[in-house]
Amino acid sequence: MSDIAIRAENLSKRYRIGSREPYKALRDTITDAMCVPFRAVASALNGRRSAASSQPSDNIIWALKDVSFEIKQGEVVGVIGRNGAGKSTLLKILSRITEPTEGYAEIHGRVGSLLEVGTGFHPELTGRENIYLNGAILGMKKTEIDRKFDEIVAFAEVEKFIDTPVKHYSTGMSVRLAFSVAAHLEPEILLVDEVLAVGDAAFQKKCLGKMGEVAKRGRTVLFVSHNMFAVQGLCQRGLLLESGRLRLDSDAAAVIGTYLHLGVEKGGEVNCNFPEDAPGDERGRLKAVRVVSEGGVTGQIDISKEFSIEIDYWNLKPENRLLVSIHLHDGMGICVMTVSNLPSACLTPDAWYSRYYPIGLFRTACTIPGNLLNDGTYTVSVYVNENNLPRLLDSDNIVFVPHVLSFEVEDTGTMRREYTGKWLGVVRPMLAWQTVQIE
Amino acid sequence: MGFGLERSQSPVLVIKPTYGWVSLGLHSVWEHRELLYFLTWRDIKVRYKQTVLGIAWAVLQPFLLMVVFSVFFGRLAKVPSDGFPYPLFTFCGLLPWQLFAHALTESSNSLVANERLITKVYFPRLVIPLSAVLTGLVDFIFAFLVLLGMMIHYGVMATSALWTLPLFILMAVATALGVGLWLSALNVQYRDVRYTIPLITQCWLFLSPVAYPSSIVPEPWHFLYGVNPMAGVIEGFRWALLGKADPPGTMLAVSAMVTVLLLIGGLFYFRRMEKNFADVV
Numbered sequence: 001m002s003d004i005a006i007r008a009e010n011l012s013k014r015y016r017i018g019s020r021e022p023y024k025a026l027r028d029t030i031t032d033a034m035c036v037p038f039r040a041v042a043s044a045l046n047g048r049r050s051a052a053s054s055q056p057s058d059n060i061i062w063a064l065k066d067v068s069f070e071i072k073q074g075e076v077v078g079v080i081g082r083n084g085a086g087k088s089t090l091l092k093i094l095s096r097i098t099e100p101t102e103g104y105a106e107i108h109g110r111v112g113s114l115l116e117v118g119t120g121f122h123p124e125l126t127g128r129e130n131i132y133l134n135g136a137i138l139g140m141k142k143t144e145i146d147r148k149f150d151e152i153v154a155f156a157e158v159e160k161f162i163d164t165p166v167k168h169y170s171t172g173m174s175v176r177l178a179f180s181v182a183a184h185l186e187p188e189i190l191l192v193d194e195v196l197a198v199g200d201a202a203f204q205k206k207c208l209g210k211m212g213e214v215a216k217r218g219r220t221v222l223f224v225s226h227n228m229f230a231v232q233g234l235c236q237r238g239l240l241l242e243s244g245r246l247r248l249d250s251d252a253a254a255v256i257g258t259y260l261h262l263g264v265e266k267g268g269e270v271n272c273n274f275p276e277d278a279p280g281d282e283r284g285r286l287k288a289v290r291v292v293s294e295g296g297v298t299g300q301i302d303i304s305k306e307f308s309i310e311i312d313y314w315n316l317k318p319e320n321r322l323l324v325s326i327h328l329h330d331g332m333g334i335c336v337m338t339v340s341n342l343p344s345a346c347l348t349p350d351a352w353y354s355r356y357y358p359i360g361l362f363r364t365a366c367t368i369p370g371n372l373l374n375d376g377t378y379t380v381s382v383y384v385n386e387n388n389l390p391r392l393l394d395s396d397n398i399v400f401v402p403h404v405l406s407f408e409v410e411d412t413g414t415m416r417r418e419y420t421g422k423w424l425g426v427v428r429p430m431l432a433w434q435t436v437q438i439e
Numbered sequence: 440m441g442f443g444l445e446r447s448q449s450p451v452l453v454i455k456p457t458y459g460w461v462s463l464g465l466h467s468v469w470e471h472r473e474l475l476y477f478l479t480w481r482d483i484k485v486r487y488k489q490t491v492l493g494i495a496w497a498v499l500q501p502f503l504l505m506v507v508f509s510v511f512f513g514r515l516a517k518v519p520s521d522g523f524p525y526p527l528f529t530f531c532g533l534l535p536w537q538l539f540a541h542a543l544t545e546s547s548n549s550l551v552a553n554e555r556l557i558t559k560v561y562f563p564r565l566v567i568p569l570s571a572v573l574t575g576l577v578d579f580i581f582a583f584l585v586l587l588g589m590m591i592h593y594g595v596m597a598t599s600a601l602w603t604l605p606l607f608i609l610m611a612v613a614t615a616l617g618v619g620l621w622l623s624a625l626n627v628q629y630r631d632v633r634y635t636i637p638l639i640t641q642c643w644l645f646l647s648p649v650a651y652p653s654s655i656v657p658e659p660w661h662f663l664y665g666v667n668p669m670a671g672v673i674e675g676f677r678w679a680l681l682g683k684a685d686p687p688g689t690m691l692a693v694s695a696m697v698t699v700l701l702l703i704g705g706l707f708y709f710r711r712m713e714k715n716f717a718d719v720v
Binding site for chain 2: 093098099108116
């Protein structure tokens with residue numbers, strides 16, 4: 001038996017613009033049909049022009065085009081890309097909700113897809129009834145639901161209300177119940193779309209935990225998300241879609257890096273609210289990374305202004321010494337600089353460098369002067385290490401998150417008064433120049 | 440690989456575009472019979488929630504119609520009733536009619552009503568109109584009990600033809616499903632269908648021998664009259680229950696044939712359109 005779980009070969013999906021509209025009245029079709037002879041006459045009279053306008057290629061979009069990949073059993077693969085890149089279309093095709101226009105896919109194993117939490121929940125039915133209904137909709141057998149029923153109820157924490165109609169539940173309760181049913185689905189291949197985007201932060205955390213568990217149990221997971229922390233934490237491999245095409249199929253870190261370079265996550269900040277799920281280990285975890293310029297969080301930096309990269313992290317081990325470093329990469333993937341709060345590498349020594357950290361939340365900020373970087377997109381990779389210098393080892397990495405955030409340095413024209421073309425180079429510093437006549 | 444996974448049968452699923460007419464895939468519907476059960480059960484459970492009279496509506500609807508028909512058609516217009524008391528005669532027609540009309544309406548609207556399911560989960564779409572048709576059977580059973588009561592009241596005894604009754608019930612459901620499959624698939628694309636359904640059922644009611652016996656249709660036209668499958672169903676129903684002298688032979692045969700054609704045509708049309716449901720609905 002081959003160890004392939006999913007094989008996709010040139011999967012393509014074409015939509016006619018308009019066919020996705022909520023409905024089409026019969027009248028339109030009739031009018032269209034009645035217009036045909038007139039159009040024929042018109043095109044005969046006008047020659048080429050209207051013949052071209054009736055070409056179907058004008059109103060066709062390829063939501064997915066020639067996407068090929070193979071996923072092995074037990075792999076956890078993140079699918080990322082901006083809105084409209086074709087992520088959901090891909091999952092819909094693989095879960096057989098819609099058919100591909102071209103190409104084919106092979107799936108080896110029982111598929112469970114989770115494109116939405118709580119599909120088919122009915123407000124008039126009780127929690128108990130909805131568990132059975134929703135379970136059946138997700139593809140569980142009744143005996144399977146019977147067996148897991150208590151577990152589902154306990155996970156959702158709705159024991160007391162299990163025989164109350166769901167319409168009397170709070171939003172949080174019904175979302176918990178819905179997710180709980182979905183979480184107990186045990187397919188060999190799980191397709192998940194953005195379910196983490198719903199619900200409050202506590203719910204998202206619970207989802208992530210459960211997803212991690214599923215992944216650890218050796219199941220194949222295809223996971224669509226905008227949450228880079230989640231993709232980073234769960235997936236070994238990533239697929240990056242752009243305008244319906246597979247742009248990159250590589251390890252998760254590389255794919256996230258490229259995605260960030262596409263200039264999508266430009267909010268200037270990434271956050272993770274829960275110590276137990278954030279990148280890191282029992283010694284410390286990353287909470288947030290942000291870019292601050294002119295007093296506010298931003299993803300767009302004026303080339304002439306200084307800005308700071310702030311890193312918030314939890315220290316979880318008492319009396320530990322920590323070291324924070326940042327790698328900055330440019331749009332070509334070239335490492336522009338590695339900076340760290342080592343005393344000899346700082347303009348003014350960081351007081352905490354030599355101190356022993358108590359348990360708590362810390363913020364380390366690095367200020368980068370204006371007129372240093374060239375215009376372009378940069379990504380931030382963050383390291384937090386146990387400070388065992390001078391013998392720093394790889395195992396001292398507590399947090400290592402590559403390409404966690406990107407920002408753009410924007411040229412505001414301060415250096416373009418004389419020369420307005422492209423300034424080549426990784427950096428564009430303002431330096432001291434002097435010319436003297438020597439002879 | 441696979442910690443504790445049962446990869447016993449390890450089915451390989453091939454996903455590729457389909458063209459034109461495709462096989463009915465009824466085995467797949469069978470595999471999803473539990474879903475069919477739960478969807479039907481959901482609709483039955485929810486149906487009379489938050490109503491005061493609840494399931495009594497299942498009985499009241501045909502009963503009130505019977506009263507109106509008896510007064511205006513039976514008493515005032517003196518419509519013949521094949522020698523049976525008119526209320527019993529018309530109630531006996533109203534039952535399969537209501538089963539049919541309800542199943543037709545519900546199944547035609549079913550795909551649009553379950554849009555969320557269609558766009559978010561895969562299962563054979565046939566399950567949806569099928570479950571919509573089945574929900575009507577519960578109402579039918581309750582109303583049927585009332586019919587039995589009326590037969591006792593009027594002292595009409597069922598004959599040995601009673602065993603054929605399930606066949607006529609099946610035929611009513613199959614006809615509704617056949618038409619419902621066409622209309623539900625059309626309704627996904629053209630919401631005009633929703634507005635034509637009440638019109639269709641109203642006209643169809645008067646084309647069917649509910650308020651009058653088919654015997655008022657001249658004999659040479661019986662063949663043509665049978666093209667309406669509900670003519671065969673209702674006359675057959677009366678024959679099976681009330682024990683009319685002769686079975687509605689020719690008419691029934693024609694009706695049965697039309698039912699089969701509608702159902703098979705509907706199934707194939709539905710399957711052909713099915714692949715676009717999630718994109719269009």
